[in-house]
Amino acid sequence: MSMRTPLKEVRRLGSAKEGADHFWLQRLTGASNLILVVFLIGLTVSLVGADHATVKATIAHPLVALLLILFLVSAAIHMRIGMQVIIEDYVHGEGAKIVLLMLNTFFAIAVAAAGGLSVLKLSFGG
Amino acid sequence: MAEANAKRGSTAARPLSPHLQVYSLEVNMVMSILHRITGAALYVGTVLVAWVLVAAASGPDAFAYVTGLLGTWPGLFVLFGYTWALLHHLVGGVRHFLWDTGRGYDIASIDLLSWATLGVSVGLTLLIWGYVLLSAGGVDL
Numbered sequence: 464m465s466m467r468t469p470l471k472e473v474r475r476l477g478s479a480k481e482g483a484d485h486f487w488l489q490r491l492t493g494a495s496n497l498i499l500v501v502f503l504i505g506l507t508v509s510l511v512g513a514d515h516a517t518v519k520a521t522i523a524h525p526l527v528a529l530l531l532i533l534f535l536v537s538a539a540i541h542m543r544i545g546m547q548v549i550i551e552d553y554v555h556g557e558g559a560k561i562v563l564l565m566l567n568t569f570f571a572i573a574v575a576a577a578g579g580l581s582v583l584k585l586s587f588g589g
Numbered sequence: 590m591a592e593a594n595a596k597r598g599s600t601a602a603r604p605l606s607p608h609l610q611v612y613s614l615e616v617n618m619v620m621s622i623l624h625r626i627t628g629a630a631l632y633v634g635t636v637l638v639a640w641v642l643v644a645a646a647s648g649p650d651a652f653a654y655v656t657g658l659l660g661t662w663p664g665l666f667v668l669f670g671y672t673w674a675l676l677h678h679l680v681g682g683v684r685h686f687l688w689d690t691g692r693g694y695d696i697a698s699i700d701l702l703s704w705a706t707l708g709v710s711v712g713l714t715l716l717i718w719g720y721v722l723l724s725a726g727g728v729d730l
């Protein structure tokens with residue numbers, strides 16, 4: 464889905480260098496988060512007080528594992544571009560801004576990877 | 590501002606509020622910044638989810654340690670806050686989707702939607718926690 468004007472398509476020089484793509488991705492991942500957050504809350508409530516073996520067995524279920532991984536990916540993308548906007552709004556030094564934007568990306572990927580790897584281990588590991 | 594306007598030859602009567610002397614805090618402003626604050630809080634919340642998953646994958650001891658921490662009063666407070674932030678941002682997100690269709694921009698709707706966002710998020714949070722605390726499983730305190 465492209466919301467660019469033809470001129471923007473050529474220039475690609477908006478303040479965030481991304482323009483409408485960013486807006487759209489925030490909505491897309493917002494919509495997927497909507498579903499996945501409801502799932503996450505339901506899963507968590509159902510596991511309150513459960514012991515480790517039960518939690519492991521539940522997360523090892525393919526459908527639960529899939530939805531958890533989708534949550535981690537969707538949330539990571541959404542929170543990364545959301546935090547990018549916050550940084551761009553409040554941090555004006557060019558150097559500090561670039562460093563923070565880099566850390567933001569690293570951090571989002573690291574969190575999703577750590578969570579995702581754990582889900583895989585709970586699914587496949589002995 | 591005034592100079593710039595004069596240069597452009599604009600004599601339009603521009604709105605003078607918000608202004609320091611006539612500033613009035615409206616519920617929609619609070620909801621607007623709350624969407625950003627909860628978004629930032631959820632950033633940390635995702636770390637919490639990943640942390641619990643890593644602990645579960647690390648084994649029973651690590652898992653017991655983390656759930657033990659989360660079961661303390663400060664831990665429960667964090668989880669309660671996370672629940673509310675999730676739901677508030679979620680309901681606020683739906684409000685954004687409505688706005689994206691071009692609807693709900695008149696003052697009455699904005700005020701109503703602002704209060705509704707707060708009411709629904711607080712209501713759902715209390716419902717969920719009421720269920721967790723009162724249901725058979727309950728929380729070990």
Ligand code: HEM
Nearest residue numbers: 493496497538542545546625628629631632679682683685
């Ligand atoms: C793990 C869950 C979530 C995280 C970590 C998260 C994080 C964020 C962050 C950091 C922002 C930027 C705030 C700002 O720019 O002021 C944001 C914005 C946004 N979020 Fe979320 N969010 C989550 C869930 C959701 C859900 C469930 C929805 C939709 C129902 C949603 C819809 C939106 C929308 C529409 C915006 C853009 C608001 C704007 O344009 O001002 N988010 N989110």
